[in-house]
Amino acid sequence: MTLSLDILQGKLARCFRFYQSVDSTNDLAKDWLLDGAPAGAAVIADEQRRGRGRQGRLWHSPPGVALALSVLLRPAEEEAALVNMIGALAVYDLAKQAGCDEAGIKWPNDVQVNGKKVSGVLTENVWESGRLLGVVLGIGVNVRVDFAGTDLHASAISLEDATQAPLDRAELVRHLLRRIDCWRDKSAEEIFMAWRRRLNMLGKRVTVNGVQGLAQDVAPSGALRIKTDKAEALLVHAGDVFEAPNTWSVE
Ligand code: BT5
Helix, strand or coil, X not given: CCCCHHHHHCCCXXXXXXXXXXXXXXXHHHHHHHCCCCCCCEEEEEEEEXXXXXXXXXXXXXXXXXXXXXXXXXXXXHHCCHHHHXXXXXXXXXXXXXXXXXXXXXXXCEEEEXXXXXXXXXXXXXXXXXXXXXXXXXXXXXXXXXXXXXXXXXXXXXXHHHHXXXXXXXXXXXXXXXXXXXXXXXXXXXXXXXXXXXXXXXXXXXXXXXXXXXXXXXXCCCCXXXXXXXXXXXXXXXXXXXXXXXXXXXX
């Protein structure tokens, strides 16, 4: 089913803006935040022409087959790091609700189904005169994106590949926003512990930012604790983590 303003208005009891095609919902959400949008407001698009990932990477969100949305939140500065976790937890719940049996969160912000990336979360803080005005929680979810013949074929998946059943995108948006609201009501500790439990790399040997070691744990800030092969303790705040072969190097 197509996404439209009418359909979403019938489903969402919240302040939102819908666009057929945008460059990036995060950009529009930032502008709206600066214009005084209320916490919980959402920017939803059917298609993004220049969807963004971290570090200027591209996020593929073609028309008619994905979810692309940004939610505006106004957390206290010390709770801003939780927004990333809330986004990943809400998508994890969505995947489970849709019928995906195997789902996990790949540190820090990917939701994986059957070991492949079904969703990415990009949070961006908006500052004004040195104070945190708000956080834009941008979420992309593959619903029925066809990755055949693309570079992403080996690493990406759509919800419908896993469920083998058609999904209604408007209903998915409604459920995702409800899950975000639900997690926003929880304490920082509940959010952190739930996020930590769903991480799929803890206890494994990984490579992160060119360093190999054991992914031991995460800190409440969201940083990943690594015990390197040289037995050094490392706290990684941002990066891409990959499972490494389970052989320990001998120095
Ligand atoms: C992310 O970045 O995963 C964050 C993606 C956030 C997208 C949402 S959509 C709504 C909002 N508006 C935006 O403009 N952005 C947010 P990162 O971890 O850097 O991953 C990016 C990498 O994922 C790319 O370099 C590709 O390798 C891969 N990728 C791109 N599109 C993908 C897709 N649709 N499914 C799976 N992998 C994808």
